[in-house]
Amino acid sequence: MEDMSQYPLELTGPDVPMVRFMNVTKSYGALTVLDSLDLDVSEGEMVTVIGPSGSGKTTVLRMLMTLETINGGVIYVDGKPLTHMGKNGVLVPADPKYLRLARSSIGMCFQHFNLFPHMTALQNCIEGPMQVLGLPKNEARERSEELLSMVGMIDKKDQHPSRLSGGQQQRVAIARALAMRPKVMLFDEVTSALDPEVIGEVTGVIRKLVAEHNLTMLMVTHQMAFARDISDRVCFFYQGKIEEQGAPESLFGNPQRERTQQFLSAVKAAD
């Protein structure tokens, strides 16, 4: 059993990060996917996670969205524990009720969009604000239409997902996530399932978000050029650990570790 007294009940001080992974471990049986991960993401920062498949990069996002439980350590969001809750002065695993409250500041977009197929684009966006935030319909609609305009999908607002291309679906999915006004946005390989010619529509939307909004973002991607362009920091994952991290210019331009060099040259060769 892990000694939980080493973890604070709340992060305090002048520079509390928006997200903090503290000593986080994730394993499936004997297989350790993430090994004592420490990672901070500051408010408004765009952090990109890269690495070979199986390096645990997607797991980082899924744990933060509480789609996966963790086996050790604590994740904090906005200074408060996400995976745990305070009880009699120590942290215990969060119960479902606490989890729902704690994750309300996080939004996520998925590789396969996961739009609700029985709802139109607009209904997909309205669903969360109305059913979870309790917004009146006209307000939810106004907010959603604004976001659909932002992602260039307002003309298709009454279409069902089956009538939309992959790139269009992903843009609706981004609008849907933003409609919940998250503080942290997670992008999990959002361009990996797209045809090459529509990747630009989705990366364009993310660029716009970075430029115009002060959102904290964590992104897993295979688009190295895109990652280099828009990230404040890039983390290279290898076998469940951060092998190397830094500003995109230095990590891509002058990687220090051998694994990073190998990975980047393999990716370059594939392009």
Place this chain on the structure above:
Amino acid sequence: MFDWRWDFAFEILPRFLQAMLNTLAAAGVGYGIAVVLGLVFALAQRTPSRIVTIVVRECVEFIRSTPLVLQIFFVFFVGPQFGIRLSPWVAGMIAIGLHYSAYLSEVYRGGLDSVPKGQWEACTALNLSTTKTYFRVIIPQALPPSLAGMGNYLVGIFKDTPMLSVIGVAELMQAANGIGGSHYRYLEPYTMVGIIFLAISLPAAGLIRVFEAWMRKKLGMN
């Protein structure tokens, strides 16, 4: 040998009308119970509690593995020994509704399992409550793949209503037995019951297919 009597057939026809309405009512009410209770059984097998899951699953298995007639007798004749006195109608509706709810729960289970994992994850990411996740996202998508199976059991429950005659529910079979017994003629009443069943079952099956296609279209899934 073969002496079909038209005058007799026309004479008894009005008596079948009321019985037919009773049959339709029995099938409708029984099916209504089965549709709701079946969903309850299917959802109960998905709660985090393993005990609930096991108990419900075993009950469903038990109901599916024993004859409907036995269940009808049980509710009607054994119930009173425990102080539960029910009219033939109420006992029959409970028995047939319960019986078909076990089958329908399996249909729903298949439908619910067919909803991709990503839909659940999207609901978590939008922070929908478990209830809203089920009723607004998962069940609407589980319904279209369940409709074919649900339609089969609607026709099935309709064809099983004659079982209720064993406890004296005045449906078509009971009416035919009564007419046959009092006139010593069975050819016309039984033939007419068969034709009435056929005349309702066949179009119903077609209507269900039309409804299924309409539902898929309405939910935007083709």
